[in-house]
Amino acid sequence: MIKISLVGDIGSGKTYVSRLFKAPRFCADEEVKKLYKNNRTCFRKLKKKFPKFIKSFPVRKEDLSTIIKNKFSDLKKIGQIVHPFIRKKLKIFLKKNKNKKLVILDIPLYLENNMHEIDDVIIFLKVKKKDVNKLLRKRKNFNKNMLNILRKSQLSLKQKQLKSDYVLVNNYNDAIMKKKVKILKAKILND
Numbered sequence: 421m422i423k424i425s426l427v428g429d430i431g432s433g434k435t436y437v438s439r440l441f442k443a444p445r446f447c448a449d450e451e452v453k454k455l456y457k458n459n460r461t462c463f464r465k466l467k468k469k470f471p472k473f474i475k476s477f478p479v480r481k482e483d484l485s486t487i488i489k490n491k492f493s494d495l496k497k498i499g500q501i502v503h504p505f506i507r508k509k510l511k512i513f514l515k516k517n518k519n520k521k522l523v524i525l526d527i528p529l530y531l532e533n534n535m536h537e538i539d540d541v542i543i544f545l546k547v548k549k550k551d552v553n554k555l556l557r558k559r560k561n562f563n564k565n566m567l568n569i570l571r572k573s574q575l576s577l578k579q580k581q582l583k584s585d586y587v588l589v590n591n592y593n594d595a596i597m598k599k600k601v602k603i604l605k606a607k608i609l610n611d
Contacts (some may be wrong), residue, residue, distance in 0.1 A: 422522040422608060423514075423537070425530045427580045428545030430570060431556040433590045433597075437545060438526040440601040444517040448527040451509045452502060456481065465501045470494070485566055495573055503533060510535075521609060531575055531583055541608055544584035551592060 424441065426434040438445050455462050456479035466484075467474040473487045488495045510525075517523050530536060556562055574580075581587060586608075588600060 421514075421518055421520055422541060423525055423539070424522055424541045424543060424608065425525040425527060425536060426543050426545055427531055427584060428590075429547060429549075429552050429577055430528075430567060430574075431552045431559075432545040432547045433592065434528070434545055435526050437543075437588065437590060437597065437601060438524045440598055441522070441524045441605055443522050443524050443605075444513070444520050445524040445526060446510055446513045448506055448510075448525075448529075451506050455502065455505050456484075459505065462501065462505055466498070469497060469501060481561075485563070488569055489565065492569060492572070495569070499529075499533075507535075522605075529574065531580060532573070536583075541586070542584040543586045543588050543604070544581045546581070546587050546589045547592075555592070 424443075426438055428434055435447060435449070438447065458478070460477060463474070463477045463479050466479055470483075470487050473483050473490075475483070484498060487498065510527075514523065525535075525540075527533075527535060531542070536542060556567060575583075586604060588604060590597060
């Protein structure tokens with residue numbers, strides 16, 4: 421099984437491009453949403469660590485944002501609670517799909533959390549900064565301050581690109597991206 425991970429800037433289209441591969445896909449963001457909504461153990465751990473902010477189940481994303489805005493170093497503490505749950509889900513996903521030719525890992529902090537293995541294929545999604553910022557501003561929950569906080573917690577784009585096996589330029593054109601992904605997928609499967 422080939423594990424392909426997509427890395428890049430926030431809003432670079434990792435989730436969109438991951439779907440274009442038409443392969444089993446693990447999306448950490450979706451798993452985190454489910455975790456906050458359904459997992460009382462995670463809730464209790466977050467409530468114990470942040471009793472002033474986490475008051476009720478399910479965990480509200482706004483409460484977590486308030487924690488992070490209040491103290492940047494608390495982002496790491498949240499990660500220490502949440503990441504073990506997500507790693508467990510990933511392990512189950514990989515076991516379930518072990519006989520597939522390839523799987524897609526849509527995990528925003530894949531490199532930062534040292535989740536990559538030597539055989540993983542890492543694809544860097546390269547986008548123009550102005551295009552990403554324009555797209556992000558359209559999101560209903562856009563918050564420039566939070567965006568800058570999250571970017572600070574990540575490797576630089578240059579570092580991500582250097583650690584990648586391939587660079588895929590995302591111009592946000594559906595037809596072009598489908599073609600690029602099809603070509604790249606074939607190349608990866610044949611290497």
